[in-house]
Amino acid sequence: MISIYIITVFAVVVSLIADRRKTVKSLKVAGRKMLKITPAFLTMTIFVSIALYLVPDETISRYLGHENKVLGLVIAYVLGSITLMPGFIAFPLCGMLLEKGVSYMILSGFSTTLMMVGVLTFPVERAYLGTKVAVLRNLISLMIAVVVTLITGLCFGELFR
């Protein structure tokens, strides 16, 4: 996380040395862009705050450990698609679930959809890409997640067990 601060400060300083006017213009562009996208972010954070209340970590752990493989996978996809968490929370959670006996296959489906499919981030995606492209991108991502899951299951010998 700290790298982005260093890079940004460095870039601004270099830009200032090179051309003050251009730098001021860049900052204005940045401010205007941020202001424009704020409503979409507001919608997203409202969704997220409610979703996190309805689906807390404990619920995720409980449902992912389901005995029925197919049902467990479907639950993993649904939970992964709707919830949103940063990598530094998601993977420790997955590691914990792994110790609890959840299969690699299920965790692969959960983590991949978590990263690639964003129901909650949809307002932001839609604002930039448009509805059609955003929907297509998410559907393709879901398909990729399914392939990843099946191959993970195959490699760890969990698919046909």
Add this chain to the structure above:
Amino acid sequence: MNRRSWVKLVVVVCYLAFIMISAMIDFSPGKKIGSNFIYFWADLIKVLPFAFVLIGLFEVWVNRETVERHLGEESGARGYLWALVLSGITVGGVFVAVPVAYSLHKKGAALGVIFTYIGASAVCRIPMNLFELLFMGLKFTAIRLAVSLPLVVLSSVLLGRSLKKQNAGFNPIGLDAKQASNRTGKSELKERHEL
């Protein structure tokens, strides 16, 4: 303001009122939702302003020819390679990758390259993969990357091509309004209210 923005405004106001009243009368679901909201915004504020400053610098300093040469339709495989490298060093996730992708696209990067960047930044960001490696092991991480990255590139190429064939690109909400107002000659004013 159109009707859609009014509805949004009402929803936001109701939501904030709900959070505040919950805090006052000690209604625990409302308080939990409120703390989630604040927690999430705190997370966003740590990354977003910096990301947007970098985007602003990019838009002003980097000229269109450079982007087109390295990431445009003619760049070939090199453009995709660049997209993968860029995604590896992206911080934050979809909500940073998508604005960056939008700026790149406006400067002339090919659609396939853009989708590769967005997709890859979801599965392969180096800081995130380090956590994955640590908690899930090398085999799990390697399989996930080896399977998903080629699929991301392949699907992006196909999606980019099909959109180009339909002559459709990004269609940001509000850009239509901008184009419409361009025709009437008062672009700048209206653009400020839209994306």
